[in-house]
Amino acid sequence: MSRLLLVLCLLLAVPVLGVLGSWLGLDAASLAVLRHQAETVLPGYVAQSLLLALVVALGVALVGGACAALVVLFEFPGRRVFEWALLLPLAMPAYVLAYAATDFLQYSGPLQTTLRALTGAQGALWPDVRSLWGAAALFVLCLYPYVYLLVRTALGERAVPLMEAARLLGAGPGRRVREVALPLARPALAAGVALALMETLADYGVGAYFGLQTFTTGIYKAWLVMNDRDAAAQLASLLLLVVAVLLWLERRAQRRLRFAASRRGAAHGAEARPLRLSGGAAALAVGVCALPVLLGFVLPVAVLLRLLWQEALHGEMGLPLARFAQWCWTSFKLAGIAALLTTAVALALGFALRLRDSPALQVGARVVSLGYAVPGAVIAVGILLPVGWLQARWPQAGAAALVTGTLFGLMYAYLVRFSAVALQSVEAGYARVPPAIDETARMLGATRRRLFAELHAPLLNRAALAAVLLVFVDVMKELPATLVLRPFDSDTLAVVANQLARDERLGEAALPSLAIVLVGLLPVLLLSRSLRAEPA
Incomplete structure (x- = not known):
């Protein structure tokens, strides 16, 4: 055997x-x-892939890390809901989010049409979303849950009880977050960013739809359009080298993360209470946690449902x-x-x-x-x-x-x-x-x-x-x-x-896209259920 x-x-x-x-x-x-x-072509592939990776890395680190820190370390209205709701964008593939964002934000989309009608403005109100910066924003909204999940686990196991100990020693809230929580979250943050970057570099749907010149779109263009297998293999090997480096960094961060975790810390995490926020601070925490859920899941699903409804009513076929x-x-x-x-x-x-x-x-x-x-x-x-x-x-x-x-x-x-x-x-x-x-x-x-x-x-x-x-x-x-x-x-x-x-038939694309999202919800719901079963 x-x-x-x-x-x-x-x-x-x-x-x-x-x-x-x-x-x-x-x-x-x-x-x-x-x-x-x-x-x-290679300089363009390197430049766009590198710039896309840098923006996505910064974005997922900020969004995922901030949401994880707020949910674990602080108490504010809706915290229990955001604990699982922040995982919902995992069910939304990046290419599906790209279709929804394009329909909603393009010149003929509902948002620009409504704003022009209200303000009397002429022309496009913002640049086309189908750009490198638009792709980076979409990847951040889809992939920040990798960072959120790992950082939340790391902080929940050690940060809350240690911050309580720091409070008893006289450290203020800012110093506790800066000198206790953030150092403990670094390995998890690095691992989550590495995972997000691997998904970004592996993507084809967003890059092809937005017309980006990345390694993955270059591989397909060399193989399927130019019929040049040597060029495709060379580009694939360069991409494989970058992914191998990211994988090594992720494994290294995961080893440090496992070393930092302890069952004793997890057991005492339930005894220490998060810091309670009120007033403007609580409202800011709610806004920070709600924004990625709305932009990364709720709004795209609503856009796809609208497209599906329009296609059912007014579609030619x-x-x-x-x-x-x-x-x-x-x-x-x-x-x-x-x-x-x-x-x-x-x-x-x-x-x-x-x-x-x-x-x-x-x-x-x-x-x-x-x-x-x-x-x-x-x-x-x-x-x-x-x-x-x-x-x-x-x-x-x-x-x-x-x-x-x-x-x-x-x-x-x-x-x-x-x-x-x-x-x-x-x-x-x-x-x-x-x-x-x-x-x-x-x-x-x-x-x-x-x-x-x-x-x-x-x-x-x-x-x-x-x-x-x-x-x-x-x-x-x-x-x-x-x-x-x-x-x-x-x-x-x-x-x-x-x-x-x-083919710009977004109304027809809405039905299969929604089906993919619906199936993708299954592991997200199971994951959120298992996290709720663990001690906070």
């Missing part, structure tokens, strides 16, 4: 190895392509309910198969890691864990490059027919991308199972198969269900790899929403 799992880990690492291996076959033509990119049912079935089918496959792989890997009988498998599992950090664009290129190489040398093998435009190829991409999500959930479930149970079962003569089937499996029910749910929702929202590798006539909700929005 360990050998089979090791082979599986190597197969899941092939896309990354394929992208990196593209540098091994450099020749004069490839060097000329690389030189041409460096002189033309009405709502495409029959096609919508087909899109839903395709999305649910692909997401369901991918969720079951990745969870099965995660359970097998988790059990093998529990036994610890193969050091090589330990390394292989860590390689699999890197998959979620790899952008979908890189995975698509990493799959197609080796396939093209095999097809050129052994045409009779039919590698291209097996992977490109088939269910097998798409499931392979999903396994590479999302096995890490399921494995993390399974490992978290195993962490709650004492090793002494395994030792007792072995002493009673239980085989490995019986140990898993009769002991581990019942104890991992909730972890496995969480893995299935998380992967299901991620696949429903996934756009880049699905856009390239999907079988013919197998459009998903995400692909259809992207195509309709690209």
Whole structure:
């Protein structure tokens, strides 16, 4: 079993190895392509990606950190509601928010039309939202919950009781926040920002819709428009290098965060009370917490519902309910198969890691864990490059027919991308199972198969269900790899929403977009429920 799992880990690492291996076959033509990119498009890709990353990093740190600090450290009206409501933008994919923001803020949108009617102004009242700055604002609204969640957890475990101790020692409120809470939140802040940046760099939907020149849009343009696989591979490898650095920073911050946390601190957190705010300070706290929820979830959903209503009343063809049912079935089918496959792989890997009988498998599992950090664009290129190489040398093998435009190829991409999500959930479930149970079962003569089937499996029910749910929702929202590798006539909700929005048919794009948001609410609600169950 360990050998089979090791082979599986190597197969899941092939896309990354394929992208990196593209540098091994450099020749004069490839060097000329690389030189041409460096002189033309590469500076623009670097500049826009770097500027976008810097603005998003600053924005998510400020919004997520401020909201987490207010919810944990202070008491104000609506605090209990904001504890879970601040997670709602996690259900809103960035590309869906981009469609809603464009309709609401553009020249012919309801906001500018109403303001021009009231004020008599002429022309556009503000620049087009489809810009780098507009994209950065949208990413901040979608991704700040990463920072909010991690910082809230870190502050809840240690900051409140330590701030209470600082108060007893005579420190004022400002000094307590500045010298106690903020240093404790730094590792969580760094980890959350790194996660947000990985999502930003991996995005394709917003970049393509807004016409940005980022690494991800450049990869697709090189592969699908210019038909230049060498240029696509080189851009993908550069993006992979940046993501690897971000992943290293996130893992480093997470280790520091785990070191800083303690059960004793969490236990005493319930005994220390947050600082009560009143008057203007309380109103400011409510405004700071309400604004990202309104802009990142409530208003976009209202805009999409308005578009859907207008399309139902005034659309030339009405709502495409029959096609919508087909899109839903395709999305649910692909997401369901991918969720079951990745969870099965995660359970097998988790059990093998529990036994610890193969050091090589330990390394292989860590390689699999890197998959979620790899952008979908890189995975698509990493799959197609080796396939093209095999097809050129052994045409009779039919590698291209097996992977490109088939269910097998798409499931392979999903396994590479999302096995890490399921494995993390399974490992978290195993962490709650004492090793002494395994030792007792072995002493009673239980085989490995019986140990898993009769002991581990019942104890991992909730972890496995969480893995299935998380992967299901991620696949429903996934756009880049699905856009390239999907079988013919197998459009998903995400692909259809992207195509309709690209054709400026936002009214028709509202229906699949709302369906994606509705499905995305499931893990958010479960997450908020689990957080409410923990001591504040």
